[in-house]
Amino acid sequence: MRPDIIVIGGGTVGAAIAYGLAKQRQQVLLLDGDDGDFRAARANFGLVWLQGKGLGMPAYQVLTRDSIALWRGFTNEIEAETKIDLAYEQNGGLAFCLGEEGFEKRRHDLMRLHNQRGERAPDWAMLDRSALERLLPKVALGPNVTGASFGRHDGHANPLRLLAALHEALLRHGGGIRHRARVERIEPVGRDFRLILDGETLVAPRIVIAAGLGSPALARQVGLVVPLRPERGQVLVTERLEPFLPLPASGLRQTGEGTVMIGATKDNPGFDVSTTAEAAAGLSRKTIEIVPALAQVRLVRQWAGLRIMTPDGHPIYAQSQSHPGAFVALCHSGVTLAAFHAETLAGAIAAGGLPENLSPFHQRRFDVPQAA
């Protein structure tokens, strides 16, 4: 059957949009590349996270908040449909502070972010060391830990199960998925788009490019210039432990199975997903400063993934002006934004256009010539 819309890229972003479109009764086909691609959806940390996000871009703060407000309902629906447990918990989240300066800096940063919009009471609080100890009775904190910021809306989920559930739910709503279906070229023909794959051609009146780091080459062919760079993030995982950390922290969370995830680093080596001893040592050192007992625990895995970074770090959502019907969706917090992608964004794409409140995310913000 001829699809109404083809989504290119089956990572967390593309799959959420495709699932949302299928719920809107669109005939959706999702095309995904292969294991040789850089795939952030399979490398990430699993935080569904608000605190600290959106400095310099109030719209991003709002978007993140809106997505998190949808996450519980989104989880309930997709779990009922697929019987896959996303392990979503939203009991708040922490960012540990080291030293008095670390504590004051965190307070200052969050205050600045708050004042950017400022209309509501803060949805975060600074916890001093004794308040933090009450919250984490099974953790003996390192001597240098002065406290933490606590974000009320923060949480975490199992990102691999999320991806599997999105694919499964898409199928259940009548959508199609093709793996190892790399789109090599897009040719606009009349009002349609012809997608050239290896030995095959597909046609659809509308397309969504959500191919992560593979997107710029495709978007260019429909008149959208999307500047992206890969940012490497490395993560460590420990053996399974008895539950001791009831809340996720940025950089440290215990999963439902008991493993502790530690990460993620940030650097820019280009298209390189090798892991480094330096990152393992740095992450370990920092973690032991927070929870010294973790020094006795075994690491079982280390990996690296590439974040999908725009110049300002914020998402790109745009429809092509020269080729209406072609959309692009890119971001580096695809787990946090999954509920927004499936509900709001997919709804707008199905209706034919992006609403005014998403205009700050248009790629044209990068077209402005830079002042010398």
Place this chain on the structure above:
Amino acid sequence: MFRKLHDPGAQTVTIFIDGRPVPAELGESVAAVLLRQPEAWCRTTPISESPRAPYCMMGVCFECLVEVDGLASVQGCLTPVRNGMRVARQQGPRSLSA
């Protein structure tokens, strides 16, 4: 690269499994000694807590995890015995303080 099944000059040593003295030979692995015990299991799994015994004996399956001299989750099949070594079977997930 290859070794005899039985080193002729093997010396007998004593290791302790859950506090009980057990004879062993230098050159053999902790997992090999465990497999000879009346109860061959070495740990229970963190999630279902079902008992597990050494399986691949070559370092790939991680079924053989035991505590050795206070260090938990050591691969028994890759750990040669030493005289006086203290081996403990692991039950479920480790607790952080242990």
